[in-house]
Amino acid sequence: MALTRLTLTHYRNHADSRLDGARQFNLLVGENGAGKTNVLEALSLLAPGRGLRRAALTDIPGHGGDGGFAVSAELDSEVQLGTGVRADRPGRRVVQVNGADAPALRLGEWLSLGWLTPAMDRLFAEGAGARRRFLDRLVLALEPAHARNASRLEGALRERNRLLGEAVEPDPTWLDALEGQLAEAGALVAQARARLVARLSEALAVLPEAPFARPLLAYQPGGPLDPDALAAALRENRRRDRAAQRTLAGPHRDELSVIMAGKDQPAAECSTGEQKAMLIAITLAHAGLLDPDRPGLLLLDEVAAHLDPVRRAALFDRLRRGTAQVWLTGTELPPFEAIAGEAAVWRVSDGAVERLG
Structure with a gap:
């Protein structure tokens, strides 16, 4: 079809x-x-x-x-x-x-949709949020359920941050329940991102260095990938997070590291042409992972x-x-x-x- x-x-x-x-x-x-x-x-x-x-x-x-x-x-x-x-x-x-x-x-x-636009040439120079969105789009093309998990994570994270920012200390029981939801959705999101980076890395590893610069990818999680461990981390960090009025650890802090293989140089330090070539290489490798059905x-x-x-x-x-x-x-x-x-x-x-x- x-x-x-x-x-x-x-x-x-x-x-x-x-x-x-x-x-x-x-x-x-x-x-x-x-x-x-x-x-x-x-x-x-x-x-x-x-x-x-x-x-x-x-x-x-x-x-x-x-x-x-x-x-x-x-x-x-x-x-x-x-x-x-x-x-x-x-x-x-x-x-x-x-x-x-x-x-x-x-x-x-x-x-399954993927795209490459001139605006994405700044991907390696922008903040980690842009690369997380990039990762999520690549995951979504392979795993449709990722959109629902990401939406649940965003909602739970927004509500936890709201409670942390209130003048009155939140009810610990309510926070326990909320953090359980956040940890469940967050672990699914983080695990999907990790799977995507692993599959992309395997696909990129067999590609030649030319004509497109071959990137080396690494997933850097912003928190535990296990839901129980993530829930425990959120509970232990409540005092620190309340002082900051935001959640400081979790999948919303994930990072995608990209290094140009031929130079062993971070993508952000490469030329614009090399960055473009690496983006094309990632896009083509991802297209090769799409479900033919x-x-x-x-x-x-x-x-x-x-x-x-x-x-x-x-x-x-x-x-x-x-x-x-x-x-x-x-x-x-x-x-x-x-x-x-x-x-x-x-x-x-x-x-x-x-x-x-």
């Missing part, structure tokens, strides 16, 4: 765009600002979460509409996925599977244009051998000459799409 049709309604600058007949390679070409990345962002909303831009729902509806927007995708004429916002309920996301309302977490059961989408925004011909050819070859459906953007066709004959190609102009091949 694969995505065959995508429809955007009042989505940013796309008033009514329909892309039929998607293939393994799908190219969106057009000038900067034409709306190519908007299509990729719409696709990214077919997974739980806030999409590749992490935009607020209120920022997405296009001008001239009723204040709502819709994204609809068809999988081999058998499954219809939809998400958006209704005009009468602004800011509240609606998800449908085959016309029936469903929680956003259900989207992960139907599609669950449709996978790989969204690559302005990636090919920044690669030399050797690396572009290597990228296309790796993608061709994978199981994921690939969506790429670019300002012109020549960088994609090697795959143009086998790709579905659309020209995007001012929020309108035209099928070229």
Whole structure:
């Protein structure tokens, strides 16, 4: 099963765009600002979460509409996925599977999504939170239940921090129960992240050093991975956490360490080109882990244009051998000459799409 049709309604600058007949390679070409990345962002909303831009729902509806927007995708004429916002309920996301309302977490059961965008070039220079979100997205593509566990962790952590910040000392019995929930969800989240890093490391270990720099990954947990041990740590740290008015240990403090193998140098200290190459290597290795029985989408925004011909050819070859459906953007066709004959190609102009091949 694969995505065959995508429809955007009042989505940013796309008033009514329909892309039929998607293939393994799908190219969106057009000038900067034409709306190519908007299509990729719409696709990214077919997974739980806030999409590749992490935009607020209120920022997405296009001008001239009723204040709502819709994204609809068809999988081999058998499954219809939809998400958006209704005009009468602004800011509240609606998800449908085959016309029936469903929680956003259900989207992960139907599609595995991954993406690489220019904004991610700063991943190794940003704070640990950005790398945790990156890890969670990679985990979610392999383990749909991760979204529910992460949501439970976030809710329990938010409530514990609220109680720690109150003037009156919280009831220990209530904290025991809350910390038990936090530890249960947190351990599942941490264990899933650890599994993902281990699997990625195995996949990366067999890759050559060229043409993409090979990264060495290490998962650095922010607390115990065992639920009982994590609950005990939370209980023992209450006095310290109350002084700080926040929880200082747990999976919300996890870190992903990345080192360039060829130089034994931290990714943050590598050149921007080397960092980009390592991100591509991680993205390709992750795509190779996707479950072939669950449709996978790989969204690559302005990636090919920044690669030399050797690396572009290597990228296309790796993608061709994978199981994921690939969506790429670019300002012109020549960088994609090697795959143009086998790709579905659309020209995007001012929020309108035209099928070229």
